[in-house]
Amino acid sequence: MKNLSRTAVSAAGLIAFLALWEALPRLGLLNTALVPPPSEVPAAFLRELRSGTWLTAVLNSLSHYVTGLAVGAGAGLILGVASGLFRPFETATAWIVRLLRPIPGLAWVPFAIIWFGVEPAAAIFIIAIGVFWIVFFATQGAVRGVDRDLIEVAEAFGFRSAPARLVKIVLPAATPGIMVGVRTALGQAWMAVVAAEIFGVPGVGQRMMQASSLLSTEIVLVYMLTMAGLYGLFDTAFVALQNWLLRWRA
Amino acid sequence: MAGVIDIRALGLAYERDGQTTQVLSGLDLTIERGEFLAIVGESGVGKSTLLRVLIGLAEPSAGTFRIDAEPGKRAPVALVFQDARLLPWRRVIDNVTFGLEWSGVPRLERRRRAKAMLDLVGLGDLGHRWPHQLSGGQRQRVALARALAVEPEVLLMDEPFAALDSFTREGLQDELLRIRERTGRTILFVTHDIDEAVYLADRVIVLAGRPAGIAAELRVELPQPRRRRDPGLADTARQLRTELSQRSAEL
Numbered sequence: 001m002k003n004l005s006r007t008a009v010s011a012a013g014l015i016a017f018l019a020l021w022e023a024l025p026r027l028g029l030l031n032t033a034l035v036p037p038p039s040e041v042p043a044a045f046l047r048e049l050r051s052g053t054w055l056t057a058v059l060n061s062l063s064h065y066v067t068g069l070a071v072g073a074g075a076g077l078i079l080g081v082a083s084g085l086f087r088p089f090e091t092a093t094a095w096i097v098r099l100l101r102p103i104p105g106l107a108w109v110p111f112a113i114i115w116f117g118v119e120p121a122a123a124i125f126i127i128a129i130g131v132f133w134i135v136f137f138a139t140q141g142a143v144r145g146v147d148r149d150l151i152e153v154a155e156a157f158g159f160r161s162a163p164a165r166l167v168k169i170v171l172p173a174a175t176p177g178i179m180v181g182v183r184t185a186l187g188q189a190w191m192a193v194v195a196a197e198i199f200g201v202p203g204v205g206q207r208m209m210q211a212s213s214l215l216s217t218e219i220v221l222v223y224m225l226t227m228a229g230l231y232g233l234f235d236t237a238f239v240a241l242q243n244w245l246l247r248w249r250a
Numbered sequence: 251m252a253g254v255i256d257i258r259a260l261g262l263a264y265e266r267d268g269q270t271t272q273v274l275s276g277l278d279l280t281i282e283r284g285e286f287l288a289i290v291g292e293s294g295v296g297k298s299t300l301l302r303v304l305i306g307l308a309e310p311s312a313g314t315f316r317i318d319a320e321p322g323k324r325a326p327v328a329l330v331f332q333d334a335r336l337l338p339w340r341r342v343i344d345n346v347t348f349g350l351e352w353s354g355v356p357r358l359e360r361r362r363r364a365k366a367m368l369d370l371v372g373l374g375d376l377g378h379r380w381p382h383q384l385s386g387g388q389r390q391r392v393a394l395a396r397a398l399a400v401e402p403e404v405l406l407m408d409e410p411f412a413a414l415d416s417f418t419r420e421g422l423q424d425e426l427l428r429i430r431e432r433t434g435r436t437i438l439f440v441t442h443d444i445d446e447a448v449y450l451a452d453r454v455i456v457l458a459g460r461p462a463g464i465a466a467e468l469r470v471e472l473p474q475p476r477r478r479r480d481p482g483l484a485d486t487a488r489q490l491r492t493e494l495s496q497r498s499a500e501l
Contacts, residue, residue: 169337
């Protein structure tokens, strides 16, 4: 009952927000070209869908998203494990990390274009950099936090080599911490997708820039909502995966 | 006279904050095949360190030890920790197979053996559970099954029941005696509880002093199964305490 009334209040809040948003441009209080009313979105969405533009843009962006995520998370995982496991490696890289870490992913755009051109690879590179740092630090911390006692169990039962300890103890024990990092990266990577495409790599971001230069703000809105929807989808799927992987926890 | 474990002039030290503390020195000890030997001593006396040396988690600072194991067949020793230390991401049955995974035992055979060990410790139905779904006593049974599964020459137990409530503890003590009867395993059991040692073991050794040595040694002549209320047990325990206090006064 309590849950139900909460849902009702949340829904009412959203409806009120949309109503206000609809009303302001309609009443002439705001310029419809600057703030398109939400009622224009469904028609704009259908137009984009019918012309095939929507699907192409979304598929392009998804391919950048997934590839960038995989590359960034993979590199972050490998180097995070190495740095969490081996002190000398961590020490050797400590200042490099300190130097590179504060540079925002977007600051790499000039180099991305010089190295890869205005091509998908450039967008993937920008996305991967943001993801890399999040997953790197999450993994490093999780690996370092693995209970020494459990590593001793592995040694007591004959797993003496570093690879054996990694597979049998370190990775499973660090999984919860790594998953938290990957989930944060999932959201971060969407931001990077738009930013990376705005400079011209085909995808949702590029389509938004085109639409905005034609003052088709309702189309910009279509893609903003598309991204919100896709993010929700990915996050929900990831949480389901996370719950399944971590079903051993109390 | 070679036992299954022969310890000669063994010294143990640990380092903390750059300072070396000698905990045990000149320990001579032979453990006979099939024997249940209990080692008693207050905390910090080096009992646990001794087990850690025997299983290869620590190095002795002096002396030697030899474990007589059939080459290639059995694991020489397996350890039951005080806190069960199950791997929380593995189901109970997969915790029991853990020690078999490096030895090239095929998967099905590992499962079969693990199931048999779970039956032996009375948890045959709980193989699919996660460790967090078990009670403290059940967790310790799983830890026991995990150690037994590798069929060690000597089962090392490091205060395995110390963290349990007294009902559970007594139940597990009897369970251990029953399992020993069934399997004939040699057991080296460390505890700080003289009564527990006397109830369980064929022979009790008391470690005391700084650095520690054998302060008292006693064979418990009463046959198994023993009754907890047996006056003979109380006598033996009293005898050990007297000897211990005399030796402590001398040291």
